[in-house]
Amino acid sequence: MRKREETVVGFIGLGLMGGALAMGLRKMGFKKILGYDIKATVIKKAIADEVIDDGAWESVGLVRMLKECDLVFICLTPMDALGFLALYMEDFKPGALITDITGVKEVIFRNLGKLLRTDIDYVPGHPMAGSEKEGYGGATDSIFVNRNYILTPRPENQPDNIAFLKEIITDLGFNHIVETTCQIHDEKIAFTSQLCHVIAAALVDCEDDLSITGFEGGSFGDLTRIAMINAPMWTELFMCNRKNLLEQIEKFEKSLDAMKSMIAEDEEKELIERLQSVREKRIEMGNIREAKLKRPEAE
Amino acid sequence: MRKREETVVGFIGLGLMGGALAMGLRKMGFKKILGYDIKATVIKKAIADEVIDDGAWESVGLVRMLKECDLVFICLTPMDALGFLALYMEDFKPGALITDITGVKEVIFRNLGKLLRTDIDYVPGHPMAGSEKEGYGGATDSIFVNRNYILTPRPENQPDNIAFLKEIITDLGFNHIVETTCQIHDEKIAFTSQLCHVIAAALVDCEDDLSITGFEGGSFGDLTRIAMINAPMWTELFMCNRKNLLEQIEKFEKSLDAMKSMIAEDEEKELIERLQSVREKRIEMGNIREAKLKRPEAE
Numbered sequence: 001m002r003k004r005e006e007t008v009v010g011f012i013g014l015g016l017m018g019g020a021l022a023m024g025l026r027k028m029g030f031k032k033i034l035g036y037d038i039k040a041t042v043i044k045k046a047i048a049d050e051v052i053d054d055g056a057w058e059s060v061g062l063v064r065m066l067k068e069c070d071l072v073f074i075c076l077t078p079m080d081a082l083g084f085l086a087l088y089m090e091d092f093k094p095g096a097l098i099t100d101i102t103g104v105k106e107v108i109f110r111n112l113g114k115l116l117r118t119d120i121d122y123v124p125g126h127p128m129a130g131s132e133k134e135g136y137g138g139a140t141d142s143i144f145v146n147r148n149y150i151l152t153p154r155p156e157n158q159p160d161n162i163a164f165l166k167e168i169i170t171d172l173g174f175n176h177i178v179e180t181t182c183q184i185h186d187e188k189i190a191f192t193s194q195l196c197h198v199i200a201a202a203l204v205d206c207e208d209d210l211s212i213t214g215f216e217g218g219s220f221g222d223l224t225r226i227a228m229i230n231a232p233m234w235t236e237l238f239m240c241n242r243k244n245l246l247e248q249i250e251k252f253e254k255s256l257d258a259m260k261s262m263i264a265e266d267e268e269k270e271l272i273e274r275l276q277s278v279r280e281k282r283i284e285m286g287n288i289r290e291a292k293l294k295r296p297e298a299e
Numbered sequence: 300m301r302k303r304e305e306t307v308v309g310f311i312g313l314g315l316m317g318g319a320l321a322m323g324l325r326k327m328g329f330k331k332i333l334g335y336d337i338k339a340t341v342i343k344k345a346i347a348d349e350v351i352d353d354g355a356w357e358s359v360g361l362v363r364m365l366k367e368c369d370l371v372f373i374c375l376t377p378m379d380a381l382g383f384l385a386l387y388m389e390d391f392k393p394g395a396l397i398t399d400i401t402g403v404k405e406v407i408f409r410n411l412g413k414l415l416r417t418d419i420d421y422v423p424g425h426p427m428a429g430s431e432k433e434g435y436g437g438a439t440d441s442i443f444v445n446r447n448y449i450l451t452p453r454p455e456n457q458p459d460n461i462a463f464l465k466e467i468i469t470d471l472g473f474n475h476i477v478e479t480t481c482q483i484h485d486e487k488i489a490f491t492s493q494l495c496h497v498i499a500a501a502l503v504d505c506e507d508d509l510s511i512t513g514f515e516g517g518s519f520g521d522l523t524r525i526a527m528i529n530a531p532m533w534t535e536l537f538m539c540n541r542k543n544l545l546e547q548i549e550k551f552e553k554s555l556d557a558m559k560s561m562i563a564e565d566e567e568k569e570l571i572e573r574l575q576s577v578r579e580k581r582i583e584m585g586n587i588r589e590a591k592l593k594r595p596e597a598e
Contacts, residue, residue: 114443198559198562199498203498206553223523259500275528282503
C-alpha cells in the first residue's frame with residue numbers, strides 16, 4: 001500500500017469541499033499538498049493558511065503540478081470535472097490514484113469512455129457532507145464528522161488503492177463508507193440529496209412573508225437550511241440526474257397527495273395509521289445505520 | 300403584578316410539553332407546583348423527581364387542585380383542552396390566570412364561546428418547541444432555548460398578566476415572543492409547523508428502502524427528524540386546521556411543480572435564477588428574526 005509520507009496530493013478546485021478535504025488531509029502526514037483553483041486569491045490564501053504547500057491558478061502551473069501528484073482529488077462540479085479530465089488526462093503522473101467528489105456519477109463515466117488512461121487508477125467518490133456556506137472561505141473539515149462517504153469503484157480499481165482511500169476517509173471523520181455502482185449512487189442520491197434540496201427550495205419559494213421565521217418552532221428552519229443553495233451547482237446536479245430526480249419528485253408527490261386527501265376527506269383513522277407507520281419507518285431507518293456502524297465488518 | 304413566591308402553579312397534562320414547562324418553572328421560585336395527568340405513574344414520577352410538589356390523576360383530586368392554582372398551564376391537545384375547559388370551568392380559582400399550549404387556536408376559542416368565566420383571565424399561548432420524543436419521559440426544558448413563543452391575547456386580558464407570562468416565557472429560554480390573533484396564528488402555523496410535518500411524513504412515506512440513510516448527507520435527516528411524529532396528536536392538529544393546512548399544501552405543491560417542470564424542460568437559466576432568489580429569501584428570513592432579537596423594543 002502507498003505510504004502517506006511518500007505521497008504528494010493535489011486538489012483540483014479549492015472550494016467549500018476541496019478546501020475542507022485539503023484541511024483534513026493536511027493533518028495526516030502527507031509528503032506535500034498542492035492545490036489548483038482558477039482564483040489566484042484562493043491559492044494564495046490556502047498557502048498563507050498552510051493548508052497547501054504550493055499551488056497554481058493557470059494551466060502551465062497546473063500541468064507541472066499534476067505531473068508531481070500521486071493522489072489527486074478532483075473537487076469540481078460534474079461538468080467541470082468532465083471537462084478537466086478530457087483536457088488534462090495526459091498530464092497525470094503514471095500510476096497516480098485519482099478520485100473525485102461529484103454529486104452525480106453516470107454522466108461522467110458514461111461520457112469519459114475510453115479517454116481514461118489505463119496506467120492511472122480512478123476511484124469515483126462522493127463525500128455526503130456539505131454546508132450552506134460557499135467557497136474556500138466557508139471550508140472546514142468539521143463537516144465530515146459522522147457522515148457517509150460513497151465510493152463507486154470501477155472493476156479495474158486496485159484493492160490497495162481503495163483501501164488507501166478508505167483509511168483517509170475514515171481519518172477525515174466519516175463513520176460509514178458505502179461501496180456501490182454509479183447507477184445505484186445516482187438513484188439513491190436523487191432521493192436523499194437532490195429531492196430534499198428541491199423540497200427545501202420549494203418550501204421557501206412558496207412563502208412570501210419574510211417574517212415567517214417569527215412563527216417557527218425549528219421545523220421550518222431544519223427543512224429549509226439547505227435552501228441556502230449554491231444555485232448554479234445544484235441546477236447542474238439536478239439537470240445531470242434529471243430522469244432519477246423527476247421519478248423521485250413524482251414518488252414524493254404521490255405520498256403528499258395521499259396525505260392531503262386524507263386531511264381533506266377527514267379520514268382520521270387512516271391518517272393516524274399512516275403517520276404511525278411513518279414514525280416507525282423513520283426510527284427504523286435511523287436504527288439500521290446505527291447498527292451498521294457497530295458492525296462494520298458485516299457490510 | 301403577581302409575585303412568583305405567592306403563586307401556586309398547576310399543570311394540566313404532564314406530557315412532553317407539560318413536563319418540560321413544569322421542569323422550567325420549578326427553577327423560578329414559585330410557591331408550589333401541582334400537576335394533573337390521567338397517568339398515575341407520571342404524577343408519582345414527577346413528584347419523585349421533585350418537578351411537582353403534589354398532584355392528582357382523578358377528578359376529585361383535580362377539582363381540589365384547581366381551586367388552589369393561581370396560574371394554570373393547560374398542556375393538552377386542542378380537543379382535550381376544549382373538553383377539559385367545558386368540564387372544569389367552574390372549578391378554577393377566582394382571579395386565576397389560565398394559559399394553554401395548543402397548536403391550533405381558533406377551534407378552541409370559537410367553541411368555548413360564552414363558557415369562559417369573566418373572573419378568570421385566559422391568555423392563549425403556543426410555545427414553538429418540541430421534540431421527537433414523547434411523554435413525560437422525554438421531557439426536558441432545554442427544548443425552549445432560543446425558540447419562539449406565540450401569544451394570542453384576548454381583548455379582555457389584563458396587561459399585568461400578559462407581562463407576568465412574558466417574564467416566565469423569557470426565563471424559560473425563549474428569545475422571541477410574538478403577539479397575534481388566533482386567526483393569524485392558525486394561518487402561519489399551518490405553514491411553519493403543520494405543512495413541514497406533512498412534508499417530512501410524506502418524504503419518509505414514499506421511500507421503501509430502509510437502508511437509505513446510508514446514502515444521506517444530512518439533508519434527509521434534517522428534513523425527516525420531525526417525521527417521528529406523535530400520530531394521534533398531529534392528526535388532530537391537521538384536522539383542526541384543515542382549511543389553512545390544505546391551502547398551504549397547495550401553495551407548496553405549486554412551487555414544487557414549477558421546479559419540476561423547469562427540470563423536466565431543461566430550463567437551466569430559469570432554475571438558477573429561481574434557486575438564487577430562494578437562497579437570498581431564506582437568508583433574509585433568518586436575518587429578519589435575528590434583527591428582531593437585537594431590537595426587541597422595536598416590535
